[in-house]
Amino acid sequence: MAGPDPKGGGGRFLVLGIPYLWLIVFFLIPFLIVLKISFSTTAIAIPPYTPAIDFAQGLTAVWEQAKEFTTDNYVWLTEDALYWKAYLESLWIALVSTFLVLLIGYPLAYGMARAPARWRPTLVMMVILPFWTSFLIRVYAWIGILKPEGLLNQVLLAVGVIDEPLVITGTNLAVYIGIVYSYLPFMVLPLYAALERQDQTLLEAAADLGCRPIESFWKITFPLSLPGVVAGCFLVFIPAVGEFVIPDLLGGSGTLMIGRTLWNEFFLNRDWPVASAVAVILLLVLVVPIVIFQNQQKKNEERLR
């Protein structure tokens, strides 16, 4: 690569190489290991699966070991309803949460983008502020708020709205509250970026051509903010599908999300191969939306170029 490139190919190769190296070391190699384990069989050993490929024994030995690979784990995932129910419930919870986050985040971002220019940095700061506290601590704080003897119930009981404490923790409602709260900034920030750079004279032009403010919103503001909506939805949806901490701490035994199922397989059953298969399928489920997202981004770039 160096040699004929007039722009100093060596340096260029290095700069381009770093992200690829990063991806290979921290994504591709771990993924290949997980993929390999997902085709193995569980065993009472260290590591707890066979075959444990040992390249030191030479290629022939590796080939012999590779013959032991099996797709049993994937077949197992289709046979036990637990898994596909967990996948579906995860997707559903993530989808509903994303919708709720959009519903709350859009007005928030809109208000921020239309606030006087000197307030905006402060408002953005306030959206980012929760990140300064550990995610785990914030989820625990929600337990303190939502539990039967928690803050919310105390206030509602004191005001007299309810006679006995509401049971929120341990239900899907608590999971929704947790996800909506935790992921709101990921929706608000791209939306704010999209709304803030919109040219306000476009709204004047629309008004001039006979548009009431509410019509202008749906015909001008919203369509032009769609790249922000798409970005925000993916930033919320993708991590929400695999969410583990929130359903584990706020959800109950009835909350069947795939992140928790994976954790159980790995740490409780010590079934690394099945846990790996769960992870591989989860990755596939999420790669599809990512690809759609990237295509969408490409289209938007072409449109705005």
Place this chain on the structure above:
Amino acid sequence: MAADKAIGPIRRSFAPWNDPKARPFIEFRNVTKRFGDFTAVDHLSLGIYEREFFALLGPSGCGKTTLMRMIAGFEEPTEGHVLLDGQDLVGVPPYRRPTNMMFQSYALFPHMSVWDNIAFGLKQDKMPKPEIAARVEEMLALVKLGPFARRKPHQLSGGQKQRVALARSLAKKPKVLLLDEPLGALDKKLREETQFELTDLQMKLGMTFIIVTHDQEEAMTVADRIAVMDHGKIVQVATPAEIYELPNSRYVADFIGDINLIEGRLAPAAGNGARLECAGTGATVETSQPVEAAPGSEAWFAIRPEKVTIGLEPPADPTKNALKGTVWDIGYLGDVSIYHVRLATGATVKATIANRTRLVERPITWEDEVWLSWSRDGGVVLTR
């Protein structure tokens, strides 16, 4: 086109502002607009007539854009009234006003094609679809953008965007078209072409056009009348010729074109017109245009460089409408040359001479003693 020819003579006699029976189509009645401490428009009254091409001219911050935005409805007057066809516009939102605006930035909707941009206002009016299609085609033909109908704004050049913006603002056939610095982003040649197209279009469509500009040439080219503004007030409203030939103040004289200003004191006029004793030179200026000020008060003689004659010999009567000086500098511009002549007082007077002959044959050169002279109609005496 036959129609265009027919308009010519009508146009020449088009002067409703001189007709005492004519009622203004748009009227500002003692309008004031304040933004906080800043007064953008200051107790301003103005009438604009139907089918007029009216220009609001002034430097940035003079209130011309605010004035236009009050017609469109984007700003409401702090005091006073804006009337359109006799009806008070105050409180009427922009989307209910029969005016359309072409924005300085064009403000084309980036997510819509050229076609959809032009159709936007028509769809808003719930016009039947076949009529919308017909009107959009008509507008595309008018601005010669037929082949670009499916393009998005970002795929167009600056001149094409400007045409789409124009077509969009004309599509609803508004009673009044507002043009906010419409040609500012175009290069000089395209701008000049478009100026003539605009006047053509305005005559063809018979709408009232109001243009905001800081470019005096643009205002002169397109407008029937020009309002020269300064600090929220109108200094003069008149036809381009009047503004140029008979400015009412040094501000207007200086803003439009090039002008020589010579200070002096008013003397009692002999007959019609005005007489001015120029300070330091001993020269007397007599003009045919009378002034309303007491003799002895301070005044300025204003004359355009092209109305000054320059010669080596003194004129017949060197005491009247003549000044003596030395050629200080000659600016050669190709078609004309500008002679900078320094007077005994140290002031410089500019005289423009058309270059009818080639450079080598001209007799006047640097350091020559010359006489500057002009006719009684050449300049005006200004008292403010």
